[in-house]
Amino acid sequence: MTPPPLLEARGIKRRFGNVRALDGADFSVFPGEICALIGDNGAGKSTLVKILSGADRPDEGQILLGGQSVAFASPAAAQARGIATIYQDLALASELTPFENLFLGREELRPGVLGRLGFVDRPSMRRKAAEQFARLGVRLRSAHVPVSSLSGGQRQSVAIARAAMWADQVIFMDEPTAALGVVQTGRVIDLIRGVRDQGIAVVLISHNMPQVLAVADRVEVLRLGRRVARFDVADANVNRLVAAMTSGTADHGVPA
Amino acid sequence: MTVAAPFHEAEGEADPAMERWGRLLGGGWIVLLLIGLVLVFGLLRPAQFGSTYNLSMLAVNAAILLVLSVGQTFVIIAAGIDLSVGAVLVFASITSAQVMLHMSGAPGSTYGTTQGGWGVVAAGLAVALLSGAFWGAINGILVAVARIPALIVTLGTFGMALGFAQLLTNGVDVRAVPETLVEGIGSGAVAGIPMLVLIAAAAAAVGAVVLHLTRFGVHVFAVGSDREAARRAGIDVRGRLIAIYTLSGTLAGLAAMMSTARYATTTIGGHALDSLGTISAVVLGGTSLFGGIGSIIGTVVGVFIPIVLLNGFVILGIPPFWQTVATGAVLILAVWIDQLKRRAREHR
Ligand SMILES: Nc1ncnc2c1ncn2[C@@H]1O[C@H](COP(=O)(O)OP(=O)(O)OP(=O)(O)O)[C@@H](O)[C@H]1O
Ligand SMILES: [Mg+2]
Numbered sequence: 001m002t003p004p005p006l007l008e009a010r011g012i013k014r015r016f017g018n019v020r021a022l023d024g025a026d027f028s029v030f031p032g033e034i035c036a037l038i039g040d041n042g043a044g045k046s047t048l049v050k051i052l053s054g055a056d057r058p059d060e061g062q063i064l065l066g067g068q069s070v071a072f073a074s075p076a077a078a079q080a081r082g083i084a085t086i087y088q089d090l091a092l093a094s095e096l097t098p099f100e101n102l103f104l105g106r107e108e109l110r111p112g113v114l115g116r117l118g119f120v121d122r123p124s125m126r127r128k129a130a131e132q133f134a135r136l137g138v139r140l141r142s143a144h145v146p147v148s149s150l151s152g153g154q155r156q157s158v159a160i161a162r163a164a165m166w167a168d169q170v171i172f173m174d175e176p177t178a179a180l181g182v183v184q185t186g187r188v189i190d191l192i193r194g195v196r197d198q199g200i201a202v203v204l205i206s207h208n209m210p211q212v213l214a215v216a217d218r219v220e221v222l223r224l225g226r227r228v229a230r231f232d233v234a235d236a237n238v239n240r241l242v243a244a245m246t247s248g249t250a251d252h253g254v255p256a
Numbered sequence: 257m258t259v260a261a262p263f264h265e266a267e268g269e270a271d272p273a274m275e276r277w278g279r280l281l282g283g284g285w286i287v288l289l290l291i292g293l294v295l296v297f298g299l300l301r302p303a304q305f306g307s308t309y310n311l312s313m314l315a316v317n318a319a320i321l322l323v324l325s326v327g328q329t330f331v332i333i334a335a336g337i338d339l340s341v342g343a344v345l346v347f348a349s350i351t352s353a354q355v356m357l358h359m360s361g362a363p364g365s366t367y368g369t370t371q372g373g374w375g376v377v378a379a380g381l382a383v384a385l386l387s388g389a390f391w392g393a394i395n396g397i398l399v400a401v402a403r404i405p406a407l408i409v410t411l412g413t414f415g416m417a418l419g420f421a422q423l424l425t426n427g428v429d430v431r432a433v434p435e436t437l438v439e440g441i442g443s444g445a446v447a448g449i450p451m452l453v454l455i456a457a458a459a460a461a462v463g464a465v466v467l468h469l470t471r472f473g474v475h476v477f478a479v480g481s482d483r484e485a486a487r488r489a490g491i492d493v494r495g496r497l498i499a500i501y502t503l504s505g506t507l508a509g510l511a512a513m514m515s516t517a518r519y520a521t522t523t524i525g526g527h528a529l530d531s532l533g534t535i536s537a538v539v540l541g542g543t544s545l546f547g548g549i550g551s552i553i554g555t556v557v558g559v560f561i562p563i564v565l566l567n568g569f570v571i572l573g574i575p576p577f578w579q580t581v582a583t584g585a586v587l588i589l590a591v592w593i594d595q596l597k598r599r600a601r602e603h604r
Contacts, residue, residue, distance in 0.1 A: 076490045091488045095481035095548030096474075104478055105489030107471045118470040 004067055006031045006201055007052065007083070007170050012061035013225075014047055021047040022058070023225035029170055034192065034202045036212040036233075039222035040245050045205050048222065049172045052203075053085040054078030065169075082169030086159050086176055094148035098140055098158045099129035101147055102165055132165050136194045153184025160191050170201045177211070189215050209238045223248045286540055286590065290557050290564065297568035304571045312450060314560070314567055319456035320518070321533055322559045323511040326463040327392075327504030328534040329555045333467070334500050335480040335547025336399060336406040341508045342530035343418040344391040348512035349522040350421045352384035353430035362432055369520065372434030380437070380516075384509040391417050392505020396498030410531075418528055429522045442517035452514050459507065464552035476500060480547030536562070536587045544594050561586060 005028035014022040022044045029035045039045050050056035052063060054072030063070050065081060072078040075085065092101045103125045109115035126143065133140060138157045140150065147155055156176055163171045173192070177185040192215060196202050206212050212219060212233075219236055221229040221244040229244035297305040304310060324341045331338045359379060360370035372380075391413055398409040444451040467473040475496050478486040487493045516522060541558030543550025566579040 075488060079490070087488070091482070091485040093478045093481035093485045093489075093548070096477060100474065100478075104474075104486070105491045107474055109471065118472055120469065120471050120474055 003030060005029060005064070006066065008064040009048065009052060010062045010064070012048065012051060012058045012063075014044075014051060014056070014058050020225050022051070022061075024061070025222060025225055026227045027052070027220055027222075029201050029203050030218070031201055032196065032199050033217040034196050034204055034215055036204050036206060036216035036219045037222065038206065038209075038212060038219060038241060038245060043222040043245075044225040045222055046174055049085065049174055049203065049205065052078075053083055053172050055085070079166060082167050083172070084163035084167035084170075085172040085174070086156075086163050087174060092147045092155060092159055092162075095146045097145065098133075098143050098147060098150070099126045101158055102129045102132065102162045104162075106166065129161075132161050135198070136161050136164065136191055138191065151184065153180050153187055156180065156184075156188050157191055160188070160195060164195045164198065164200060167200060170203060171195060172203045172205075174205045175207070176204070177206070177208070185211070209241055212241065213238065221245055285593070286542060286554065286561070287557055289586070290561055293561070293564050293568060297564070297571065301571050305568065308448075310567065310571075312448075312453070314563055315453040315456075316450050316518070317567075318559050318563050319450075319452040320511045320514050321530065321537065321563075322456045322556065323459045323507050323514065324530055325534040325537045325555045325559050326459050326552060327507035328531075328538045329463070329541070329543055329550055329552055330467065330476055330500050331406075331504050332535070332538050332543050332545060333480045333547060333550040334476050334497060335483070336497070336500070337410060337535065337545075338395065338501065338504045339407065339410040339531045339535075340391060340395060340414040340417060341504060341511075341534055342527045342532075343414040343416075343421070344388055344505050344508040345512045345515060345527045345530060346522070346524055347391065347417040347421040348384040348387035348509040349516050349527075350424050350430060350524070351387045352380040352509075352512060353433055353516055353522045354424065355383045356380040356434055356437075357430060357432055360432075360434060367431050369435035369438055370432050373436055374440075376434050377437045377440075380434075381510075381513050384512045385506050386509070388505040388507065388509025388512065389502050390505070392502040392508070393498060395505065396501030399501060400494040400497035414528070414531065418524075421524060425522075425524070427524065429524055431521045433516050433520055437513075437517045438520045440517075441514070442520065452518060455510070455514060459510065460552055460556055467552055472496070472499070477548055480549075482548075533562070536583065539594075540587060540590045542590075542594070544598070545591065546598070 007029050009025060009027040012022045012025045012027075013020070025044060025048055027037070027048060037045050037048070047056065051058050054075045054077050057071075063072070070081065072081075093104060096104065108121045108125050110119045110121040115121070130143065133143075136157075138161055140154060140158075147158060150158065160171070160173070160176070176192070177188050180188060189211065192202055192204065204212070204216060213236060216233050219231045219233060219241060220227055221231075221241065223245060228248040231240065324345065328338055328341060356372055356376050356379065357370065359376045360372035362370045395406070395410055395413055398404050399406045441451045441455075446454060467476060475486065475491050478489070478491060479493055479496050483493055515527065519526075537558035538550070538555050539545060539558070540561055541551065541554030541556070543554060562579060562583040565582050566576055569576050569579050
């Protein structure tokens with residue numbers, strides 16, 4: 001018995017001029033799993049993620065969260081329902097420290113009158129950020145230096161820790177390791193597992209097939225704006241994934 | 257729960273010695289420069305430079321520029337620029353002086369001081385603050401909503417505010433202001449400290465608290481650091497930008513009252529280029545023109561550098577024109593060091 005999907009897309013269509021970026025795409029992600037979303041360049045992965053995270057709106061189709069139909073007016077609306085996105089360009093405030101970034105837009109205020117005047121509670125935010133980093137095994141050299149002085153991998157870790165702090169349902173990650181070296185990629189992958197183990201579902205877009213097979217629980221394949229295959233990772237291998245991506249034939253797994 | 261592998265990255269470390277230098281140069285050197293200047297002038301001419309009168313005049317000279325520079329600090333940390341503050345000061349001083357003159361019942365051609373009491377002064381202050389806030393809000397809306405570059409917006413409102421000020425008066429200064437204002441604020445003092453200095457110190461202190469301790473302050477840094485990141489984090493970037501420019505305009509309104517109190521007249525020709533002085537003070541104080549970095553305390557130091565230089569040169573008999581040369585050179589040095597600092601940090 002599989003549980004019902006946590007977040008589901010049905011028949012999503014999205015055109016940009018003459019380009020049918022999504023042409024009736026389906027997608028589902030289940031609670032507490034890492035789901036890889038793969039597909040060739042231009043298959044519509046980023047567009048789908050933008051629609052599911054409130055950054056873009058579909059022309060047609062339905063989004064279901066916990067079985068209920070939803071329409072996100074903005075990323076903030078999706079965030080309020082526990083859905084966060086890690087964008088390819090990170091979106092951290094580079095001159096602020098890691099803890100300030102974790103709480104950006106959700107600063108804690110001091111108790112009492114000072115709080116009502118808008119005074120922020122830095123010690124409390126610093127403590128909670130340190131707890132969050134410790135929980136996810138992120139070790140930063142210093143929590144007091146601006147994010148711009150961290151390495152690419154550390155910045156990605158701050159972005160993921162930030163998302164995991166505020167999203168309790170799903171985190172979308174669009175190619176989170178694309179710009180990283182081997183060592184840093186390994187650490188980010190460990191971090192993604194850590195997030196999943198906290199009970200948050202992760203949707204991972206990646207072009208790196210061995211990585212997908214190593215980290216994902218399930219794989220959904222998008223081609224020309226439609227889902228063409230879905231696999232349990234146990235049934236998948238690089239050849240099958242590539243075949244599904246390029247020709248849309250699912251010789252295995254669940255045909256879409 | 258699995259804990260991920262340790263995340264300590266050797267490749268992520270900046271050279272600590274390099275970093276220490278960067279911090280010293282970035283934060284500390286301008287303070288050291290100011291202390292050095294004060295020491296040199298103080299040792300060379302202790303009687304003149306160190307006299308209570310001279311020091312208090314230094315502070316009075318800095319007061320108006322400091323109030324303007326506090327607003328400019330917010331704007332520049334938010335990755336903007338406000339070229340209009342000097343012209344907004346002139347505009348606000350004209351509107352407020354005209355209202356005070358009218359309320360005192362004196363004709364427009366009056367010279368000297370009028371009999372208006374504190375009520376008239378309070379009304380004048382309200383008009384000055386509102387006039388400043390008005391231009392600031394226009395700047396903010398054009399920058400945040402119409403997304404016109406701040407340099408152009410504030411260059412435009414610089415010309416408009418100055419032009420309207422001249423239209424309102426046919427280019428002639430309002431030369432009669434309430435005696436209460438001139439005596440009480442312009443040359444008044446509490447416990448030996450000039451009122452103008454107290455007002456400026458209060459503005460700087462409140463500005464520092466708001467910038468460094470409140471949520472609004474955090475958002476100023478966030479907007480300046482990365483507007484898009486701030487927006488995605490749910491910060492109302494437009495609202496914040498409008499508030500920041502409005503704050504700068506309002507402080508220009510306060511500075512307008514201080515100027516009127518000090519000189520007992522409006523000064524159409526005297527303040528328009530103050531904007532450049534504030535920008536150089538803010539940048540000297542370690543605030544980055546790229547946004548996201550800065551402090552009010554730095555700006556306080558940055559305001560005093562050119563003023564102490566000028567004062568020292570005059571006392572030492574060096575032609576005062578050298579002051580602008582020296583300030584210009586220090587300014588370029590400050591920006592250069594800021595860039596070195598950034599390059600050292602963004603090493604990847
Ligand atoms: N804002 C846009 N305006 C016009 N066309 C767009 C826009 N966004 C996406 N497209 C087009 O839609 C199609 C799908 O793009 P999308 O970015 O979703 O693909 P992707 O699967 O993420 O590709 P990649 O693997 O290269 O990141 C592409 O043909 C792209 O050019
Ligand atoms: Mg993409």
